[in-house]
Amino acid sequence: MYLAKGVRTQVAIVGAGPAGLFLAHLLHRQGIESVILEQRSRAEIEGTIRAGVLEHWVVDLMNDMGLGDRLMREGHFHSGITLRFGRRSHHIDMSELTGGKRVTVYAQHEVIRDLVAARLEDGGRILFGVSDVDVRDIDCAAPRVLFRQSPDGPMEELPCDFIAGCDGFHGPSRQAIPAACRREYQITYPFGWLGILAEAPPSHPELIYANHERGFALLSTRSPEVQRLYIQCDPRDDIANWSDDRIWSELHRRLEDGSGWTLTEGPVFQKGIIGMRSFVCEPMRHGRLFIAGDAAHIVPPTGAKGLNLAVADVLVLSRAMAAYYSTGSSDGLDGYCATCLARIWKAERFSWHMTTMLHRNPGESAFEQRLHLAELDHLVHSRAAMAALAENYVGLPME
Structure with missing residues (x-):
């Protein structure tokens, strides 16, 4: 034009x-x-x-504006998330905690x-x-x-x-x-995310956030054929140091729990490292x-x-x-x-709270690491704490 x-x-x-x-x-x-x-x-x-990840009210807004047709056909509607730490999984039902609200994964x-x-x-x-x-x-x-x-x-x-x-x-x-x-x-955070896109079917119906002794990991999705995954890394690292085999090995270690669930692999067609701030x-x-x-x-x-x-x-x-x-x-x-x-x-x-709770800061003490694990343990065993997280995750009211 x-x-x-x-x-x-x-x-x-x-x-x-x-x-x-x-x-x-x-x-x-x-x-x-x-x-x-x-x-x-x-x-x-x-x-x-x-x-x-679109908050509940953003999806409503797009539909009200007549812009949500493809979103409603192709988006992935998630009613909860899973937190993993200590090789155990804890599901947070955000929809139940927020009166039916959810988030939509739509790139x-x-x-x-x-x-x-x-x-x-x-x-x-x-x-x-x-x-x-x-x-x-x-x-x-x-x-x-x-x-x-x-x-x-x-x-x-x-x-x-x-x-x-x-x-x-x-x-x-x-x-x-x-x-x-x-x-x-x-x-500026002392860690970054190494993200990949892989041709693979979904390994899990919703997002998994993992706090592991080797660092954070996240399982997300993009479509029924393409998955997006992340692992915590040094933001100054060279992506050339990360072969596909090394990436999958870290993802298996950080994401899998003791339930027998396993991550589904596939060809990686995009990868890169981003800093966090x-x-x-x-x-x-x-x-x-x-x-x-x-x-x-x-x-x-x-x-x-x-x-x-x-x-x-x-x-x-x-x-x-x-x-x-x-x-x-x-x-x-x-x-x-x-x-x-x-x-x-x-x-x-x-965002700061989620980040500090789930990541392993290279400079933090063993005392601080135990505090993060205690915070996670409190979160998954307290309805009030889970409700607060869910309220923020699905989106605070606009009015």
Whole structure:
């Protein structure tokens, strides 16, 4: 799609990840115009394979917006999870503990494919492959985004009323907030995840989280034919050091319990190592710029909160913008940061808690390891503790 010179929009959205795409759809439902600028190609954003666990309310939202048909056909609906430690398994029935709520395993790139297709079908404007994106004049009543529509093309500008920075941790939006006006909180964990995709049938109907003396492991799924699995490793390690045989050997050791259950192997067709961190930027607004999703916060994947937090951000933002355009009230826009950050910090706490409880920190003492095991033991034998975990895992209420 080519954007003609002189075009103006109400909301310029930087980034076509989950936050930007959901925001565009939510604004469209309120009659608010937007243009999405994305530096990657459509093939790149739809082909970057990332896992996804959707909270109960996010699935309801997608269905309410008419975006959930393929999700409901192909998603995997999980009513619980299994925790393994000390070579014993403990099932947590989240649905029973939360009045029927559940999570849905549906990969993030599949969500993106659905949102892009629906956006283009609606006639929405997404500019893929733009470059040199620059956010300007955010302190003024007429902000703008500068960009090139092609690598050799001239710099162009998109004037707008507001800018939504949904461009991830490394994008330009957060950096446009003056350093003196923002505070960034961050933890870098001393371990990472080695993740694989394997052609194999499911080994277990739901996710298994394992705390093992050799480190954490996670059994997940992507489809009836493809499974996703992770093991804790040194984030500085070279993936070349990990043969398929070594990976499967570690997965068997860390995931199998004393029940006779065994992991099903299959050909590995993708593997890589990612670092782990927690990050929050405050505030999430400066002038007419609002940041959302990974531009504003990062959570370790243990708690499965990243995509869900992004959707929560833009749902709050879309409601605030709808009120502004319909009544002139800026109360929702003024309260955007406080509303979002209250939820974000709860999700950060939950993700940090799950991560520290289930992983083996290379620098922790034997005393600390025993504390983590005691915490797990308390969790699986206390209905109140299980209910608290389930409540957070399926998603805190949005209202």
